[in-house]
Amino acid sequence: MSTTTDIRNLSLVEIKALVAELGEKPYRAKQLWEWLWQKKARSWEGMSDLPKAFREKLAERTLFRPLVLAEEQRSVDGTVKCAFKTWDGHVVEGVLIPTPKRLTVCISSQIGCSLTCSFCATGKLKRIRNLDAGEIVDQVTLIDDIALKYYKKNVTNIVYMGMGEPLLNYASTMQSSERIIAQDGLGMGSRRITVSTAGIVKMIRKLAEDGARFHLAVSLHAANDEKRDRIMPINEQNNLKELKEALRFYTRETRKDVTFEYILLKGFNDSLDDAQELVRYASDVDCKVNLIEYNPIDPGTSGSDFKGFERSSDAAADAFMRYLESKGITARIRRSRGRDIDAACGQLANKNAPAVKEGERVMKA
Numbered sequence: 253m254s255t256t257t258d259i260r261n262l263s264l265v266e267i268k269a270l271v272a273e274l275g276e277k278p279y280r281a282k283q284l285w286e287w288l289w290q291k292k293a294r295s296w297e298g299m300s301d302l303p304k305a306f307r308e309k310l311a312e313r314t315l316f317r318p319l320v321l322a323e324e325q326r327s328v329d330g331t332v333k334c335a336f337k338t339w340d341g342h343v344v345e346g347v348l349i350p351t352p353k354r355l356t357v358c359i360s361s362q363i364g365c366s367l368t369c370s371f372c373a374t375g376k377l378k379r380i381r382n383l384d385a386g387e388i389v390d391q392v393t394l395i396d397d398i399a400l401k402y403y404k405k406n407v408t409n410i411v412y413m414g415m416g417e418p419l420l421n422y423a424s425t426m427q428s429s430e431r432i433i434a435q436d437g438l439g440m441g442s443r444r445i446t447v448s449t450a451g452i453v454k455m456i457r458k459l460a461e462d463g464a465r466f467h468l469a470v471s472l473h474a475a476n477d478e479k480r481d482r483i484m485p486i487n488e489q490n491n492l493k494e495l496k497e498a499l500r501f502y503t504r505e506t507r508k509d510v511t512f513e514y515i516l517l518k519g520f521n522d523s524l525d526d527a528q529e530l531v532r533y534a535s536d537v538d539c540k541v542n543l544i545e546y547n548p549i550d551p552g553t554s555g556s557d558f559k560g561f562e563r564s565s566d567a568a569a570d571a572f573m574r575y576l577e578s579k580g581i582t583a584r585i586r587r588s589r590g591r592d593i594d595a596a597c598g599q600l601a602n603k604n605a606p607a608v609k610e611g612e613r614v615m616k617a
């Protein structure tokens with residue numbers, strides 16, 4: 253093992269082997285594992301019941317590089333946006349969203365994003381790198397501390413809907429969700445975790461084959477290819493027909509339904525014709541639909557080439573939802589939270605990060 257190995261990239265079997273190699277008693281492996289994944293350790297020094305000499309040997313042999321909370325901003329509605337600094341100087345954002353029944357954490361899976369969805373501030377940033385599983389779990393535990401500080405309660409739900417496309421960081425998404433669910437991890441129920449994808453067809457099939465335990469949400473936003481191509485370039489290589497086939501495979505294999513996320517954009521996808529198209533698309537998929545209020549993104553975000561969309565009126569949103577329900581599709585409208593601090597859906601973007609220039613759009617799915 254080289255000294256460039258991050259300790260949280262090691263499996264329990266590898267940790268046991270390392271502990272043996274360092275001449276420590278076998279039970280130290282379990283203690284160390286608990287500090288890394290259950291007890292929110294943020295430094296070697298913080299692992300207080302491990303002997304100092306053991307910690308020093310670990311620090312010589314491995315790296316331990318947790319995220320650091322750099323900034324928090326609190327919205328008038330109680331939403332808290334956090335900026336986290338990575339060991340290599342980048343910033344990712346996560347959000348705590350309080351509602352009467354839940355304390356939901358929205359976390360990031362990548363630094364930036366390669367998918368360039370036109371309604372999303374993160375899509376204006378360059379993709380720098382994937383976050384590793386430890387960095388993803390750190391967002392949950394750091395925001396859990398904030399939940400305890402402001403609300404005296406632990407977080408209840410986790411959504412992978414922040415910066416980045418989780419299924420293009422597949423290994424870390426799977427590993428981090430397992431650590432969040434595991435009894436020797438954070439011990440949260442699998443039904444409390446939702447992973448949201450822009451619709452990476454081959455990875456949705458892989459999720460089904462691998463028996464993913466979390467709930468899956470799909471950012472749909474348009475139910476015809478021509479419109480979806482315009483706002484989500486990923487659709488050009490993962491079209492709606494292929495997406496539906498993958499989702500039907502997923503629901504059959506996992507016996508779980510999926511959630512379609514649909515941002516209502518005034519005059520673009522919010523008419524009753526659009527609702528009809530959505531019904532035709534969704535009616536043979538086991539699903540429910542979340543209709544999302546659009547949140548304007550700051551034209552100045554990282555010098556982006558922002559071209560504005562507008563939010564649908566409440567009347568159009570209600571009519572759209574009622575139409576879906578009249579056709580037997582479960583639908584609800586998700587109201588925006590944290591809009592005043594740019595913490596709402598689609599608004600996450602570290603404003604000092606490098607932006608994508610025209611002609612630099614990358615789609616790797």
Ligand code: SF4
Binds near residue numbers: 367368414417450471
């Ligand atoms: S919506 Fe998601 S996949 Fe699309 S650009 Fe934003 S972060 Fe990336």
